[in-house]
Amino acid sequence: MPELPEVETIRRDLAPALHGARIESVRVAPDAERMVRTPPAGAFAAALRGQRIDGIERRGKYLVLRLERGGALIVHLGMTGALLLRRVGDPPDPYTRVVFALDGGRELRFSDLRKFGNLWLVEDPAEVVGKLGPEPLEGLTGERLRAMFRRRSAPVKAVLLDQEALAGIGNIYADESLFRAGIHPLRPANSLRRADLERLARAIPETLKEAMGHRGSSYRDYRDAEGREGSHQFYVRVFRRTGAPCFVCGTPIARIKVAGRGTHFCPTCQRPPRRRASRGRSALSSRHPAVVP
DNA sequence: CACAGCTCCTGGCAGC
């Protein structure tokens, strides 16, 4: 699953090759037209023909390809998307949904088994990435997290996955960051104490940078622009290590569901939240019984 | 507004 470290790895791979490249033509597979969000696939392909790529940026998990004549091609890789830099005539890549033919006999292929990926051609990138929260690698502090979490009673992991809160963190790095910070994924975000927030503000960029050093994590589908796997899956502390011993204390890693996602943590290193009051009559409410009409 | 739950999509895999 491409999250920030994977998308940034792809961006760095593609940047030198794509800078100044000219798009000769674009082909969208008929069964993948809905992956092109705007404009309609035909207009999308026509408008890109002849455009030169001016630069490639990343915002959260989105890649923003600036076009010389203005506007931007924006790509989100979804769950299983890959952007592969190939040459015309190279062996076909399975699940290729969109092909950008470039000058010099090169091709940029968008392969995506599950079709969760999306593409946009827009005048202003803010139309797509404008609502994203801040970049976690740019000046994250405990204070900023506190402001972000202030009105959020959802589990802290759910808020970390919210791209409008913080951009670029997905399921792997949410679990890894919370482990590194020693915070239980079910703690309500707005219940974190200042020390928790400071540790989390350090843990998130550390986790992301370490993963980038390993060129991302490949579980099944992630590939870089050359089709190679990352290696960070061999270095994760908790993600998909259910039942295996915690590297710190030896306790078996637990797996629960949070915000609909498989969630992995160490029950010893990440202390559970204070249990909520039971739904039955609490001592408090029985002292103040509701007035029955 | 915040949040939970549903939807999309497909290959892999458990269970029968």
Add this chain to the structure above:
DNA sequence: TGCTGCCAGGAGCTGT
């Protein structure tokens, strides 16, 4: 062996 049905999950959408 081969079928059925469940699972994985990013993000957009709906309902509360």
